[in-house]
Amino acid sequence: MITFNNERQMTTLKQKKVLAVASGGGHWVQLLRLRPAYSHHDVTFMTTNAAYAKDVDAPLVTVTDANIWNKLGLLRMFSEVFMHLLRIRPDIVITTGAAPGFAAVVLSRLFGARTIWVDSIANSEELSNSGKQAGRVAHVWLTQWEHLAKPDGPQFWGAVL
Amino acid sequence: MIFVTVGTQLAFDRLIEAVDSWAGKHPGETVFAQIGPGQYKPKNCTFADFVPPDKANDLIRTADLIISHAGMGSILTALKYQKPILVLPRKASLGEHRNEHQLATAKWLGQKPGVFVADEAHDIATILGSRSQLKSGDGISEYAQPAFTDRLKDCIDVA
Numbered sequence: 001m002i003t004f005n006n007e008r009q010m011t012t013l014k015q016k017k018v019l020a021v022a023s024g025g026g027h028w029v030q031l032l033r034l035r036p037a038y039s040h041h042d043v044t045f046m047t048t049n050a051a052y053a054k055d056v057d058a059p060l061v062t063v064t065d066a067n068i069w070n071k072l073g074l075l076r077m078f079s080e081v082f083m084h085l086l087r088i089r090p091d092i093v094i095t096t097g098a099a100p101g102f103a104a105v106v107l108s109r110l111f112g113a114r115t116i117w118v119d120s121i122a123n124s125e126e127l128s129n130s131g132k133q134a135g136r137v138a139h140v141w142l143t144q145w146e147h148l149a150k151p152d153g154p155q156f157w158g159a160v161l
Numbered sequence: 162m163i164f165v166t167v168g169t170q171l172a173f174d175r176l177i178e179a180v181d182s183w184a185g186k187h188p189g190e191t192v193f194a195q196i197g198p199g200q201y202k203p204k205n206c207t208f209a210d211f212v213p214p215d216k217a218n219d220l221i222r223t224a225d226l227i228i229s230h231a232g233m234g235s236i237l238t239a240l241k242y243q244k245p246i247l248v249l250p251r252k253a254s255l256g257e258h259r260n261e262h263q264l265a266t267a268k269w270l271g272q273k274p275g276v277f278v279a280d281e282a283h284d285i286a287t288i289l290g291s292r293s294q295l296k297s298g299d300g301i302s303e304y305a306q307p308a309f310t311d312r313l314k315d316c317i318d319v320a
Contacts, residue, residue, distance in 0.1 A: 016317065024214075025169040026233030033237070033305045037313035049169070051213045065170075067259075092317050114320040116313065122233045124265045140316060158309025161237065161301060 019090035019108070021046040021101040023065060026122055028052055030096040033160040034118065037094070044088050046081070048100060061088075063100050068129065078103045085111055096120055096160075102130040105138050116140040121159055123148075164224035165194035165206065166217065168232040172199035173257060176249045179282040180228055181205050183289055193220060218242075226295055228285070231263035231278075236270055243300040247277045247288055274298030 018041040022031035028047055032055060043058040048065035063080040066073030081103040093108045094116040095101025105115045117138035119131035124145050127135075131154070135141045141154045149156035165180050167173035177196050184192045184205035192206035195217065202208070212220065221227055222242050229235035231250040239246035250267040251257035271278035275298030279285045288295070304310060 016320065018317065024234075026235075026237065029234045029237045030305075033303075034310055034313060036304050036307070036310040038317055041317065049214065051215065054215045092320055094313070094317070114317075116316065118313075120233065122262050122266050124269055125262065157312045158306045160305040160309070161240075 016041045016091040017089065018043045018092045018094065019046055019085070019088055019104060019113070020044070021093060021095040021104045023048045023098050023100050024052070027096045027098055027101070027120060028055075030118070030120060030160045031094075032056070034094070034096070038092070041092070044090070046084060046100060046104060063103075065100075067099050074099065078107065082107050085113075092116070094118070097128060098130050102134055105134050109137055114139050117142060117154075119143045119148075119154060121145075121161060127154065162191045162193060162220075162224050163226045163228060164220040165192060165196075165228045166220075166230075166235055167195060167197040167199065168230050168235060169211070170197070171251070171258065172197045173230050173249075173251060174199045174201040175255070175257065175282045176228070176230060176285075177201050177203060177208075179249070179279075179285045183286045186286075187289075193224075195220075226292070230257075231267040231270070233266065236266070236276060237301070240273070240275065240298065240301045241303070243275070243297045245275050245277065245295040245297045247279060247285065247295065249279045249282060249285060 018038045020031055022028045045056055045060040050062050053060045061084050064073055064077040066077040085108050090113050093104050093113050096118045097120050115138045117134040119127050121144040135153055142157055143154040144159040146156045178201050181203040194203050194206045194208040195212050196208050221238050227239045227244050227246040229248055231248040248267055250263035253261050267278045270276045
């Protein structure tokens with residue numbers, strides 16, 4: 001028989017629904033490098049290219065790739081993210097950006113998910129635009145550069161490299 | 162084989178033109194270029210606008226040298242497969258990206274063994290002139306720093 005000597009240990013053994021979000025290229029590569037943090041849970045990946053399914057052995061959903069210069073695309077992407085959230089109902093959302101991760105962090109607050117923003121390591125001089133905005137909504141708001149951390153956030157916990 | 166890549170989003174004609182021009186003077190070299198939504202079509206390299214991610218990984222694995230923009234995806238993948246990579250940072254001042262973060266990335270990662278930086282397009286030919294010195298580093302681990310993923314894991318597990 002397994003016994004638990006405290007409540008926290010019991011909690012840690014319970015699988016969570018994790019939604020791991022990144023747009024393509026470097027954002028996706030960084031999300032995969034963080035897998036030891038979340039892969040033991042019930043993970044769904046959300047990205048912008050269905051071909052990334054070959055990189056992971058978990059369900060993967062896609063949304064339109066859009067950025068701040070494409071308002072119509074953004075609107076479409078936000079609604080796609082919303083529909084996926086409605087179905088998946090994640091306990092946790094973790095993202096390395098960019099726009100789809102921002103949409104997931106903002107919208108999943110409506111469903112009570114805990115949200116983690118990891119700003120891309122490429123932003124070594126200042127946070128990305130979406131990263132700055134994410135600070136207002138994400139529960140955990142991280143930069144991968146110690147010199148960009150501030151008392152009110154973002155925090156620095158480490159880097160993917 | 163040299164694999165040239167501009168990444169998953171934006172065109173980067175300045176890089177493609179520079180490598181294509183070099184390839185024209187070195188007909189013995191096999192160069193495959195992924196050019197994105199660029200206007201400039203290479204004359205001396207085989208090319209595709211985009212390649213699927215698994216094909217891009219295969220190309221990086223089989224290439225002797227990677228030439229790319231200073232994007233994290235290309236650099237992290239080259240480091241993972243222990244391939245030397247020569248990067249030309251995109252400049253927002255030339256309309257090649259939304260901000261100048263690639264200049265900072267190139268400056269930072271250019272200090273790593275196996276990562277070489279061309280500050281300007283014309284530096285590419287110069288650097289390729291001493292190609293035997295473009296050797297890979299020791300590679301990188303599969304995952305992020307354990308201290309980082311452990312802390313994220315704790316945060317997720319107790320949420």
